[in-house]
Amino acid sequence: MFGLRDPIENRASIFFLPRVCIYDKDQIMKTNRWEDHYTRLARDEDWLARSVYKLQEIDKKFRIIKKDDRLLDMGCFPGSWSQYGLRKVGRKGEVVGIDLTRPEQFLPSNFRFIPADVLSLDVEWLAKEIGPRGVVLSDLAPRTTGIRSVDTNRSMSLAARAAEIAYAVLKVRGHFVCKVFEGEDLRHFRVETSRHFKRTRLFRPTATRKGSREIYLVGIDLVK
Numbered sequence: 001m002f003g004l005r006d007p008i009e010n011r012a013s014i015f016f017l018p019r020v021c022i023y024d025k026d027q028i029m030k031t032n033r034w035e036d037h038y039t040r041l042a043r044d045e046d047w048l049a050r051s052v053y054k055l056q057e058i059d060k061k062f063r064i065i066k067k068d069d070r071l072l073d074m075g076c077f078p079g080s081w082s083q084y085g086l087r088k089v090g091r092k093g094e095v096v097g098i099d100l101t102r103p104e105q106f107l108p109s110n111f112r113f114i115p116a117d118v119l120s121l122d123v124e125w126l127a128k129e130i131g132p133r134g135v136v137l138s139d140l141a142p143r144t145t146g147i148r149s150v151d152t153n154r155s156m157s158l159a160a161r162a163a164e165i166a167y168a169v170l171k172v173r174g175h176f177v178c179k180v181f182e183g184e185d186l187r188h189f190r191v192e193t194s195r196h197f198k199r200t201r202l203f204r205p206t207a208t209r210k211g212s213r214e215i216y217l218v219g220i221d222l223v224k
């Protein structure tokens with residue numbers, strides 16, 4: 001791990017995590033038609049997924065994650081958001097990740113993985129287990145079917161659940177970032193979350209794939 005470059009600070013760091021797979025350019029071109037600028041960049045900069053650039057842009061714009069923060073990252077697999085979070089919070093901070101799939105690469109002692117389905121997770125148990133959080137992230141996404149209404153509804157269920165968990169675990173003045181697919185219920189979701197935060201914004205990072213309906217709701221400063 002020593003001597004690898006830190007993509008945030010562009011310096012060598014002991015926290016930097018090794019890349020997940022050995023990338024074979026030709027293989028990727030054959031199997032992944034979505035290979036694009038951000039995919040290549042993520043590979044070159046040793047991030048676990050291209051989605052890191054969405055969080056990076058959100059974080060730069062809204063100043064979400066600070067040194068020593070305690071984060072909850074829902075839908076954390078394969079791990080790039082947690083990887084980014086760990087870099088930002090430093091040794092004294094901490095990241096808890098939840099997903100159906102375990103991100104095997106995470107070894108730092110300040111990362112904890114909880115294998116769970118957020119839709120059936122006991123929220124009270126979680127709040128006690130992980131304690132108050134300064135930031136809650138949700139990049140939860142359903143397995144898409146291609147049927148617009150089904151995918152949007154599933155995404156909204158995950159987002160609503162993520163918000164419920166955020167209200168239970170966030171400290172006062174904590175922040176929330178949540179992926180959701182644009183659809184009829186988005187306005188209602190924003191109105192609901194606005195009751196809990198001083199400010200809410202909808203933001204579409206430039207790394208979002210063309211044609212994707214995903215957008216991020218950012219809640220700043222939880223009020224209880």
Ligand SMILES: C[S@@+](CC[C@H](N)C(=O)[O-])C[C@H]1O[C@@H](n2cnc3c(N)ncnc32)[C@H](O)[C@@H]1O
Nearest residue numbers: 075077078079080081099100117118139140141
């Ligand atoms: C877009 S990926 C997250 C990528 C991640 N932010 C990263 O940067 O590496 C969405 C994740 O949500 C997870 N997910 C979807 N439904 C879930 C559920 N009900 N409970 C827990 N995780 C879920 C999926 O397993 C998937 O890993």
